[in-house]
Amino acid sequence: MSIELSGLGKTYQPDEWVLHDVSARIASGEFFAIVGPSGCGKSTLLRMIAGLTPITAGNLKINGRVVTDLPPKERQLTMVFQSYALFPFLSVQANVAFGLKARKFPPAEIDQRVTRAIQLVDLTAFRDRKPRDLSGGQRQRVALARAIASEAKLCLMDEPLSNLDAQLRVKMRTELRRLQQQLGLTVIYVTHDQVEAMTMADHIMVLHDHQVQQIGTPLDLYHHPANTFVGSFFGAPRMNLLPARVSEATELTLAQTLKVALPRPLPVADYTVGIRPNAITVLPAGTGAPCATVQTVEYLGAQTLLETQLPDGTALELIGVAPADYRPGDRVAVQLTGTLYVFDAQGRARMTLEGGVVHGNDAQTVSVADQS
Numbered sequence: 001m002s003i004e005l006s007g008l009g010k011t012y013q014p015d016e017w018v019l020h021d022v023s024a025r026i027a028s029g030e031f032f033a034i035v036g037p038s039g040c041g042k043s044t045l046l047r048m049i050a051g052l053t054p055i056t057a058g059n060l061k062i063n064g065r066v067v068t069d070l071p072p073k074e075r076q077l078t079m080v081f082q083s084y085a086l087f088p089f090l091s092v093q094a095n096v097a098f099g100l101k102a103r104k105f106p107p108a109e110i111d112q113r114v115t116r117a118i119q120l121v122d123l124t125a126f127r128d129r130k131p132r133d134l135s136g137g138q139r140q141r142v143a144l145a146r147a148i149a150s151e152a153k154l155c156l157m158d159e160p161l162s163n164l165d166a167q168l169r170v171k172m173r174t175e176l177r178r179l180q181q182q183l184g185l186t187v188i189y190v191t192h193d194q195v196e197a198m199t200m201a202d203h204i205m206v207l208h209d210h211q212v213q214q215i216g217t218p219l220d221l222y223h224h225p226a227n228t229f230v231g232s233f234f235g236a237p238r239m240n241l242l243p244a245r246v247s248e249a250t251e252l253t254l255a256q257t258l259k260v261a262l263p264r265p266l267p268v269a270d271y272t273v274g275i276r277p278n279a280i281t282v283l284p285a286g287t288g289a290p291c292a293t294v295q296t297v298e299y300l301g302a303q304t305l306l307e308t309q310l311p312d313g314t315a316l317e318l319i320g321v322a323p324a325d326y327r328p329g330d331r332v333a334v335q336l337t338g339t340l341y342v343f344d345a346q347g348r349a350r351m352t353l354e355g356g357v358v359h360g361n362d363a364q365t366v367s368v369a370d371q372s
């Protein structure tokens, strides 16, 4: 099932657009994630695709057919909700069979589809249990079996793993992805969790501020973020954002401290520069320019996260080198050794330089100024 969203918009109150001009093409058999912070309109968009919320503007096509104003049952899709929406008084088997009975399928076919779906999600031994006697993960799998039994090729999922504990969530991610590929389903999957989207999806749509910020593969979004929102949404620890200025065509100064030679000239202006913590090397004090002061230290086992401050007061998050014992107040030298992303001053768009990014790991193009 392919899906095409063309300029979709939604208002609940007159003139208050909760979604504006959303366009995307989702290929058949694709796992497509919609991510963004709370309230950005993810569930609204999914419900518009399902036909549960009317579309205010734009067009929706499923398999080439315009379905913008069709009721849900004519869209040949199924939906899995965060709450699972199971009937508490029915067994697993009856829950999975419910929709097929309502659609008046012959009993033999219902039995065959239900048995197969329950088998696929590995719940055969639990088929006579009621939802209250199942674990969270098992209930989630019942909801999934119901979607599978419907044999709809398009499955919409709204935060289906968010009620599970962390360990089970990781396991279910793999299972969901395996089932989706095995059954050739097209899945549109809403989540606020960037890791979930990154690990499961073929393509991701990032929503923020009522509109699409970027659509791309997980690697695209990580390596070529369109703006500072996308840059800091993906990746942990988060991308650092620093105020920057080009005062001579090829010289960029970050936070009034760190100087970078650009491979191509940029207009003299203010910019915002993004640097991921793993693109910065922390040197022991004394071996380089001590130009950041440690504020807080967080030991994470293999990594030590350092919240530091540059001389102009800009915060910079760094990854400390293993055995070194850092303390608040320590001075550390920092060297830019990875990719720098240059955005306009407001962070709305990334500047395109050669290859789209500035590489700081070429020793000739990066220098660190000692301001202390």
Ligand SMILES: Nc1ncnc2c1ncn2[C@@H]1O[C@H](COP(=O)(O)OP(=O)(O)OP(=O)(O)O)[C@@H](O)[C@H]1O
Pocket (backbone or CB within 6 Å): 012, 013, 018, 036, 037, 038, 039, 040, 041, 042, 043, 044, 045, 192
């Ligand atoms: N029925 C409604 N009537 C009026 N406003 C609504 C309605 N449903 C949602 N909204 C508003 O629309 C915006 C988008 O809500 P939506 O639930 O789609 O966001 P979301 O990204 O799914 O958020 P979350 O991650 O918190 O579930 C919010 O500002 C919300 O308050």
